[in-house]
Amino acid sequence: MSEVLAEPARVPAEARRRRTFAVISHPDAGKSTLTEALALYAEVIDTAGAVHGKAGRRGVTSDWMEMERKRGISITSAVLQFAYRDCVINLLDTPGHGDFSEDTYRVLAAVDAAVMLLDAAKGLEPQTLKLFDVCRSRGIPVLTFVNKWDRPGREALELLDEVEQTIGLRPMPITWPLGIAGELRGLVEVATGEFTRFSRTAGGATRAEAEAVPEAEIAAAEPEFWAAAQDELALLQEIGAGFDEKDFLSGSATPVLFGAALTGVGVRRLLDALVDLAPSPEPRDDADGNPRPLEAPTSGLVFKVQAGMDRAHRDRMAFVRICSGRFERGMVLTHAATGRPFATKYAQAVFGQQRTTVEEAFPGDIVGLVNAGALRPGDTLYSTDPVHFPAIPSFAPEHFAVVRGADSGAFKQFRRGIEQLDSEGVIQVLVSDLRGDQAPVLAAVGPLQFEVVTSRLESEFRAPVTLEHLGYTIARRTDAAGAELLKGQSEVEVLTRRADGVLLAVFSNKWRMETVRRKFEDLVLEPLPAGSVR
Structure with missing residues (x-):
C-alpha cells in the first residue's frame, strides 16, 4: 500500500512499519542464541547454530569474528535486518560482556526499543542492570524475555518481584x-487464558511446532501445574499486572514473556509482541534538543x-541509523563533522556478515x-537540511597499556592498524x-x-605487538x-586522546x-561517562 502513496506521505x-531494537543481557543469558532464534522464526534462515564454542557446533549468524566463534561470546554488535509480517525488523545483537559496554552503549543510541533477556536461574545480573540504566537514561522502552525456562531456575513470581524491586519497572x-x-x-496467554504446547527439535536447530491445546485437556493432563498457574494468574490480575x-x-513498566x-519456546510470540507493542521510529532530537x-x-x-x-575485500563499513527522510543509494550526503560530501554508492543491508545492496531506506x-x-x-x-545529532560519548x-610493534619491518602496518581500530572505536588510543x-x-x-586489539592487529594487519600494562586505573578530563x-607528579600522566584531542589526566x-x-x-x-560495572 505504501508504494502508491505520494512521496511526502510515504x-x-x-x-510505521519499522521496528528497530537491541537485545541486551548479561553474558551467558542466551542473547546470541535468541537473536538467531528470532531470525529462524521469522523464516529468514532455515537452521540455527548455538553459541557453545564446542567442536562441530555452528556459530550464530551474528557472531562472525574468529575470536567470537572460538570463545563463544559476542565481542562486537551485529545487525540483522529482515521482514516479519508487514514490518521491517532491524535487530541489533550487542556484546553481553561488560568489557564491551561502550559498543553496546553506541548501539542503544540507534534503537527505539530493547529486549532485556533474563536467565531464569540468575535473574537480574550486574551487566543487565548497567544496560538497563542506559535504556532508562535514553528513554528506551524495554520488553523482558525470561529465557532458559526449560532448565532449573527460580520461581516466576520471584523473578517479577526482583525486576520491580531492583530496577523499578512494573512487570x-x-x-x-x-x-x-x-x-x-x-x-499460557495471560490476556485470553489460551494454552500452547511446543514440540522440541534437536538443539533448536529448526522451528518447533506450536499446538493450541484446549483448557480441559491440559487441565486433565497437568492438574497440579494447571492449578498453580491459575492461582498465579489470578494473583497477577488482582494486583493489576495487566498490560x-x-x-x-x-518506561515505567515492562511486558514480560517466558520461553x-x-x-524455540516462546520465540515467535516474542516476535509478535515486538511487532504489536514496540514503538516505531519517532522524531529524533538534534544536538539542540529540537525534534527532527x-x-x-x-x-x-x-x-x-x-x-x-x-x-x-578488507573494507570498512559504517552502520548508519536513518533518522529522517528517504535514503536512496547513490545520494550525496554531507558529513556534519567536516562539512564534506559523502557518496553513498556502496550502501548495504546487513544480515550478520551477509550483505545485499540496498536501494532505499527509511527512518x-x-x-x-x-x-x-x-x-x-x-x-x-x-542531505539538504543541516543537522547535528548528539554525539555518543x-x-x-579503567585499564591502560603501552602497545609497541613486535616486528620493526611491519611498522607501517602497525600504524595503519592502530589508526583504524581507533577510528572504529574498538579502543581509545592516547598519545604521550x-x-x-x-x-x-x-x-x-x-x-x-x-x-581484541592484539588479535586483530596480528590477523588483519600482520602486525604482531607487545603490551606493557600501566598502573593507572582512573582518568579525568x-x-x-x-x-x-x-x-x-608521580603516579600521574597526561595523555591526549587521538580521536578528539581531549586531554586526559590518568x-x-x-x-x-x-x-x-x-x-x-x-x-x-x-569526570567522563562511567564504564562497565565492576
Missing part, C-alpha cells in the same frame, strides 16, 4: 509458563564503524556504508609526549578489549593549564587523584 508510512506478563523452571509444559501501553512506552530460546521530523530531508546517525567483516532502518574511512561513531550525515577507561607515536597508550573499559600543573588510584587535587586548587578534573 516516509511516515514506511517508518506486565504477556505469557505465563505452565510448569516450574526445568519442567516447562508450555505457555498498559502508556506505562510501557513511558527458551535454544528450543521523520519527513524532513534525509539524515542519519553513525553509531558503529567496523572493518574486517569481508575478508575478501529506523540500519544501512551499512562501505569504504567509510572518514566516518566515526557519533557522526551525523544529512566515550566511556571513562614521553613515548611518541611509536608507542601509543591504549585505554580500555575492560581488559578483553586488549585481546583536564585542560592545558592542568597539564602543566601535573608535569613531574592516576594510579582515586586516593592519588584526591591528593593531587588538594595540592592544586585550580586544577580542572572533570
